[in-house]
Amino acid sequence: MALLEAKHVTKRFGGLTAVSRMDFVLDEGRIVSIIGPNGAGKTTFFNSLTGIYRPEEGEIHFDGKALIGMRSDQIAARGIARTFQNIRLFGNMTVLENALVGMHTRLRQGMVQALSRSRAFREEEAEAKVQARKVMDFVGLAGVGDELARNLPYGLQRRVEVARALAAQPRLLLLDEPTAGMNPNETDEAVSLFRRVRDELGVTLLLIEHDMRVVMGISERITVMDYGEVIAEGLPAEIRKNPRVVEAYLGRGISEQAAA
Amino acid sequence: MKTPSRLSRSIHSLLLRLTQGPAAYAVAIVWLAIGVTLVYISPRSLIAFLIFLSSALLIYYLKLSNRAKLSLAILVTLVLLPVVGVRNIFYLEVAFQISVYAALALGLNIVVGFAGLLDLGYVAFYAVGAYLWAFFGSQQPSLLHAIPGTAPPGAYFLLPGNMFYLFVILGLAVGALTGIVLGLPVLRLRGDYLAIVTLGFGEVIRVLANNLDKPLNLTNGPQGITPIQRPTLPAPLLDAIRVVLDPLVGRRVTDAQFYNLFFYFAALVVVVIVITVARRLDDSKIGRAWTAIREDEVAAIAMGVPLVRMKLYAFAAGASFAGGMGVLFAASRTFVSPESFSFMQSIGVLSMVILGGIGSIPGVIVGAAVVIILNLQVLQGLSLFLSELRQSDAVIPIINFAWKDLSTQLDPAKYQRMLFGIILVVMMIYRPAGLIPAARRKSELMKEDSAELPDENGQVNDGTA
Numbered sequence: 123m124a125l126l127e128a129k130h131v132t133k134r135f136g137g138l139t140a141v142s143r144m145d146f147v148l149d150e151g152r153i154v155s156i157i158g159p160n161g162a163g164k165t166t167f168f169n170s171l172t173g174i175y176r177p178e179e180g181e182i183h184f185d186g187k188a189l190i191g192m193r194s195d196q197i198a199a200r201g202i203a204r205t206f207q208n209i210r211l212f213g214n215m216t217v218l219e220n221a222l223v224g225m226h227t228r229l230r231q232g233m234v235q236a237l238s239r240s241r242a243f244r245e246e247e248a249e250a251k252v253q254a255r256k257v258m259d260f261v262g263l264a265g266v267g268d269e270l271a272r273n274l275p276y277g278l279q280r281r282v283e284v285a286r287a288l289a290a291q292p293r294l295l296l297l298d299e300p301t302a303g304m305n306p307n308e309t310d311e312a313v314s315l316f317r318r319v320r321d322e323l324g325v326t327l328l329l330i331e332h333d334m335r336v337v338m339g340i341s342e343r344i345t346v347m348d349y350g351e352v353i354a355e356g357l358p359a360e361i362r363k364n365p366r367v368v369e370a371y372l373g374r375g376i377s378e379q380a381a382a
Numbered sequence: 383m384k385t386p387s388r389l390s391r392s393i394h395s396l397l398l399r400l401t402q403g404p405a406a407y408a409v410a411i412v413w414l415a416i417g418v419t420l421v422y423i424s425p426r427s428l429i430a431f432l433i434f435l436s437s438a439l440l441i442y443y444l445k446l447s448n449r450a451k452l453s454l455a456i457l458v459t460l461v462l463l464p465v466v467g468v469r470n471i472f473y474l475e476v477a478f479q480i481s482v483y484a485a486l487a488l489g490l491n492i493v494v495g496f497a498g499l500l501d502l503g504y505v506a507f508y509a510v511g512a513y514l515w516a517f518f519g520s521q522q523p524s525l526l527h528a529i530p531g532t533a534p535p536g537a538y539f540l541l542p543g544n545m546f547y548l549f550v551i552l553g554l555a556v557g558a559l560t561g562i563v564l565g566l567p568v569l570r571l572r573g574d575y576l577a578i579v580t581l582g583f584g585e586v587i588r589v590l591a592n593n594l595d596k597p598l599n600l601t602n603g604p605q606g607i608t609p610i611q612r613p614t615l616p617a618p619l620l621d622a623i624r625v626v627l628d629p630l631v632g633r634r635v636t637d638a639q640f641y642n643l644f645f646y647f648a649a650l651v652v653v654v655i656v657i658t659v660a661r662r663l664d665d666s667k668i669g670r671a672w673t674a675i676r677e678d679e680v681a682a683i684a685m686g687v688p689l690v691r692m693k694l695y696a697f698a699a700g701a702s703f704a705g706g707m708g709v710l711f712a713a714s715r716t717f718v719s720p721e722s723f724s725f726m727q728s729i730g731v732l733s734m735v736i737l738g739g740i741g742s743i744p745g746v747i748v749g750a751a752v753v754i755i756l757n758l759q760v761l762q763g764l765s766l767f768l769s770e771l772r773q774s775d776a777v778i779p780i781i782n783f784a785w786k787d788l789s790t791q792l793d794p795a796k797y798q799r800m801l802f803g804i805i806l807v808v809m810m811i812y813r814p815a816g817l818i819p820a821a822r823r824k825s826e827l828m829k830e831d832s833a834e835l836p837d838e839n840g841q842v843n844d845g846t847a
Contacts, residue, residue: 172684198686210681212674214822222667223674227686229667233695236666237659243666290686 124183125150125326126171126294131180133163133170140166141177142350150293153320153327155337157361158347159370164330165207167347168296172204173197185293199227203292205283207299207330213272217263217282220271221254224289254289260323261285261315277308281315288319295319297329301336309333313340338362346370406444410454413437418462425470428763434466435755442744442818459650464643468631474642476758478714481649482707484750487734488656488743489703494732495741495820496664497696498676499569500577502728503584507701509591509723510560511553511708516607516718517600519546530595530603543611550648550709557705558698565697569690572679584728591720606719610712615640645714652710653747656703660743663699672696673822726799733806739816748817756805757798764794 126148133141141163148154156164169175171182173194182189189197203224212220229250235243258267261281266274271282280300287295297316301309313336319325331337337344337358344361346354348370354361361367400409417434424430441454467474486508493501517523521537528534568579595603620640627635663669671692674682683689712718730753738749771785778785794801809816 174680174684193688194683195686195688198684204684206681206684210678212677212681214677215670215673219670219673223670223682223687224685226667226671231667233663233668236668237662239662247666286685 124148125185126328127181127183128167128171129181129183131167131170131177131182133166133175133177139350141170143180144347144350144352146345146352148294148326148328150326151320151324152342153316153329153340154343154345155329155331155341156345156347157331157337162347163350164347165298166350168204168298168330171197171296172202195227198290198292201291201293202296203287203290203294204296205280205287205298205300207302209276209279209283211271211279211282211286214270216268217258217271217274217285218251218254218267220282220286221257221289222250224257224286225250225254226290228289228291254285257285257289260318261288262311277304277311280304280308280312284315284319288323288325292325294326294328297327297331299330299332301331301333309336312336316340401443402445406446407450410437410441410444410446410450413440414454414458414462418466421466421473422469425466425473428759431473431476431759432755434462435751439748460647464646465627465630467646468627468635468639468643471639471642474639474646476754478642478646478649479758480751480754481646481653482711483731483734483754484747485649485653485656485703485707486731487738487746487750488653488660489700489707490731491700491735491741491743491746492660492663493696493700494735495746496660496669496676497672497693499693499696500573500580501697501700502577502581502725502732503587504580504700504704504731505723505725505727506564506584506587507557507560507704508708508711508727509587509720511557511705512712512718512722513591513601513607513708514553514556514705515546515549515709515712516610518549519543519611519713520607520609522600522602522607525602526598526600528599530599531605539611541611544613546611546613546709546713550652550706553709554702554706557708558702560705561698561701562694564701565694566690569693569697581725581728584723584725588720588723588725591723601720604720606717606721608717610716610718612641612713612716613644615644641714645710648710649707652703652707657743659699659703663695668692668695733802736806737809737816739819741822742816742818742820745816745818745820752817753802756801761794761798761801768793 124147126146128144128146131141131144131146132139144163144167146167156167158164166175170177171189173189173192173196177190180190184197184200184202187200189200192200212223215223229246231243231246255267258264261284263278263281263285266278271279274282284295284297284300300316301312304312316327316329317340320327329337329341341358343356344354344358345352346361346364346367353370354364354367356364399405413433414437417430417437420427420430421434438455438458441451441458446454463477464474467477486504490501490504493499493504518541519539521539523540524537525534528537564580564583568576568583571579591601592604594601601607615637620637623640624635664672671682671687672695674685674687675689675692679689711722734749734753735746736749737752738747739745768788772788772790774785776785777783813819
């Protein structure tokens, strides 16, 4: 069964239909990209998935449960984590604290335990810190745990966002333009990190991405959006050749490259 | 600035040497001894009292072991202050008010400092607590149908005074409950809107207190409720304490003074509880969620932080302390009236938080102390001084100005609010993170300075010493 299934999802802002009757299916364990020109509705779709927007029509099912009407935090607790197009870290918290906030839904402590400092509380806190450090090591943030997030260079901040999302132990990770603003070197590192996230942690990945090198290199399937609608879906090779996609998005230059 | 003079450098190194190692212990003890002696010898001297109080700050700043700091703090708050306080009961009142407002400011600090929710009606929760005990701890339940201001015969106290202890706990609970009831509809708002609604709520509570003398006389209206009972202090216990305390103080301690002592200690207990609760909450999943909400609500909720619930926690925690403190306040004054819970009170507590350092527990306490001392002591001391000058024949030499011509409008106590305004403006310009900034806020507001903290210097000195 599909991990994520969206049917006829429609999101309007006043007269503007940002996402129009969108159908989308994502199987568990895949790496899938959504591409499309600016304003195609990709991020709006992400925000609909994560409960930041509430779509006017349609259904979204995650692991067989309906998501529409749930709050963002409830959706996050069900196992969908995300990063943001413009980095949204907790800048004045340390990297470790950022990861610990990511673990919020996984920690069972409540107010009473926090006040009583019970043994269970202290053990859970210690264990959470171990877990958070593991995640930070995994994404390549070893040794910067006590730095404030906003003091890190851009590339590392992107990693902190991924670490924070992974700390929630999600089943599905949504990455909104994760390599935007990176140099080719950083981009390559990011791509190999995303592969490891899927291969080693078994997390399903859904990306919004503009960098065609990344998209073609990592995606197992690609969905193309334009004007709020899905205009194509398929394997990277198929998308590359699809005339509608070429016309709407890739442009002539790239289609020539693809042909060569 | 580039080349600090030799003098300033040698002063700097002297300061470093005095604030570290064994010298620091000597400095702390000597300063404390001077302060106590001065206050003991001249109980009316304002400067002596300020020197005494500043020793508390000194203990905080000096590099002493935590155990030494704690024992010195206990010595000051539990032994020295009560003794000098009984010699001049006004000091005990100052210490009591500092404790009360420190607890309030610490509670508000959870809401404003930790969770970043601007609450301009905080004093409403204080009022709820105060009126809770004012109603049940006075004759008011038997006066429900009486005309406000009249005291018909047959009025009686519903509950014994010792129920006070239970009501402090109840005050905490009722405060928290009020916080939740108010918070539920309000906490969906953000920033300025939240501030405006809480401001309105604060006024609603005050106006209710003012007008709930009809149809049922619950609050006795603008006249307020009095007398409110206090818990009874057992005479044998007092006599036992007198054996020790009387010789220290130098005269017999009266029962009224024991009440002052009692409420001072009670407020102190509440402060210690609030500090513990605030620190423990801050260092937990809840505290991290609060900081995350303050930093970025959207990112926080996307990470699974339930916004409304976490904000409610902050509101309830802050409100509960105000509620508990309100009960204590009502009992200590034996009188409450709507006047005590005006908007200016909310602003006052907020300015303590801002002055001391938003989010910083020691900062907020210092903020409360500074505001109270300014209010109760420095400004009134200045007023007194000026009025003495006015009655004298003194003349300012060069401009030939006779003090007795000084307008009575120029009374510093009347300029209280203006002075606070100026202090706050100056603080925001030169020290925006407060007197003792929270580590997080400091980094937020002082980007450039962080590169050249004196830490390294200190460590080098440590190594060579």
